[in-house]
Amino acid sequence: MRFKKFGKTDMNVSVVGYGAWELGGNWGPIEKENGVKILNLAYDNGVNFFDTAPAYGRGQSEEIVGEFLKGKKREDLYIATKCGLEWDQRGRIRNNLKKERVLKEIDDSLRRLKCDYVDLYQIHWPDPNTPLEETAEALQQILDSKKARYIGVSNFSAQQVETLIKYVDIVSTQNYYNLLVRNVEKELFPVVDKYDLTVIPYSPLAKGLLTGKISKDYEPPKNDPRAMDEIFKNKELFIKSVEKVEELKILANRIGRPLSQMAINWLLHHKQVSTVIAGSKDEKHVLENIEAGNWELSDDIYLKIEKIVGE
Numbered sequence: 001m002r003f004k005k006f007g008k009t010d011m012n013v014s015v016v017g018y019g020a021w022e023l024g025g026n027w028g029p030i031e032k033e034n035g036v037k038i039l040n041l042a043y044d045n046g047v048n049f050f051d052t053a054p055a056y057g058r059g060q061s062e063e064i065v066g067e068f069l070k071g072k073k074r075e076d077l078y079i080a081t082k083c084g085l086e087w088d089q090r091g092r093i094r095n096n097l098k099k100e101r102v103l104k105e106i107d108d109s110l111r112r113l114k115c116d117y118v119d120l121y122q123i124h125w126p127d128p129n130t131p132l133e134e135t136a137e138a139l140q141q142i143l144d145s146k147k148a149r150y151i152g153v154s155n156f157s158a159q160q161v162e163t164l165i166k167y168v169d170i171v172s173t174q175n176y177y178n179l180l181v182r183n184v185e186k187e188l189f190p191v192v193d194k195y196d197l198t199v200i201p202y203s204p205l206a207k208g209l210l211t212g213k214i215s216k217d218y219e220p221p222k223n224d225p226r227a228m229d230e231i232f233k234n235k236e237l238f239i240k241s242v243e244k245v246e247e248l249k250i251l252a253n254r255i256g257r258p259l260s261q262m263a264i265n266w267l268l269h270h271k272q273v274s275t276v277i278a279g280s281k282d283e284k285h286v287l288e289n290i291e292a293g294n295w296e297l298s299d300d301i302y303l304k305i306e307k308i309v310g311e
């Protein structure tokens with residue numbers, strides 16, 4: 001496993017991390033013990049960066065990460081979680097970044113994670129009803145009380161990063177970014193470079209599309225996270241994407257690597273990216289993704305990929 005410095009922090013993260021949305025039950029049911037087993041498998045094979053959120057299964061994902069942390073040396077691992085989404089009794093989710101809500105959320109997360117601090121505390125989504133200055137006060141308090149070591153954002157625009165960073169220091173931004181969805185490069189890389197941030201690409205495998213296992217006739221089941229994703233919803237875009245994936249698969253075959261690994265290493269070829277958090281609840285897939293941390297993409301293959309995917 002290769003390791004990279006996480007932006008301007010002192011964290012040395014595994015280039016392949018683990019995304020724990022898959023442990024929340026939203027991607028089909030998962031037993032707690034299986035979730036812990038998957039996390040241990042990733043950890044035993046070199047992964048030290050784990051991304052979760054309260055919203056992933058309304059606390060379930062964080063609880064499974066908490067079980068996994070039991071008996072581990074806490075400083076050997078980096079745990080990232082998020083705030084800003086709350087749910088009602090019927091499970092409907094809404095934004096809330098009010099100061100008192102954020103201060104409550106960190107305590108709820110630490111209780112579920114069974115630890116004293118998280119390494120990275122990220123705003124999950126912006127809340128149009130709360131000024132960023134108010135949220136920043138809560139985040140600064142969380143930093144001062146050492147409940148979080150660093151602050152990050154997710155799904156923020158460049159302008160929102162510029163605003164928040166005036167009030168509280170941030171180190172990372174997590175956004176939808178992969179071979180098929182590249183807006184981040186134009187929209188966020190300038191601000192990422194300006195403030196020496198690092199990008200955590202989410203859905204790095206385009207929710208499974210970039211593994212080559214999804215064909216043109218695929219229809220996501222009604223409650224599957226893919227059913228809400230533009231790349232699956234927009235038929236024309238979906239067909240075009242699958243065609244690109246077919247070409248990428250030929251290239252991956254030529255270099256003798258699975259497409260999933262090529263997609264992960266394409267992200268890591270960008271200096272702004274330090275860790276890629278693919279999610280999976282399948283042991284074989286977890287191991288396949290981790291293997292991407294043991295090789296690097298050559299400039300020549302990078303350029304061939306660019307020709308296929310375009311901007």
Ligand SMILES: NC(=O)c1ccc[n+]([C@@H]2O[C@H](COP(=O)([O-])OP(=O)(O)OC[C@H]3O[C@@H](n4cnc5c(N)ncnc54)[C@H](OP(=O)(O)O)[C@@H]3O)[C@@H](O)[C@H]2O)c1
Pocket residue numbers: 018019020021022027051052124154155174175201202203204205206207208209211213260277278279280281282284285286288289
């Ligand atoms: N900040 C945000 O708003 C946000 C939004 C989305 C995601 N995220 C984070 O990003 C992480 C990853 O994103 P994601 O879960 O949306 O999508 P993803 O990692 O792009 O894809 C996950 C899907 O791909 C499949 N998969 C993974 N590796 C595979 C392999 N080697 N071969 C075949 N199939 C494979 C998984 O199925 P199996 O279980 O069958 O392997 C799963 O269905 C999440 O866990 C979460 O931590 C954050």
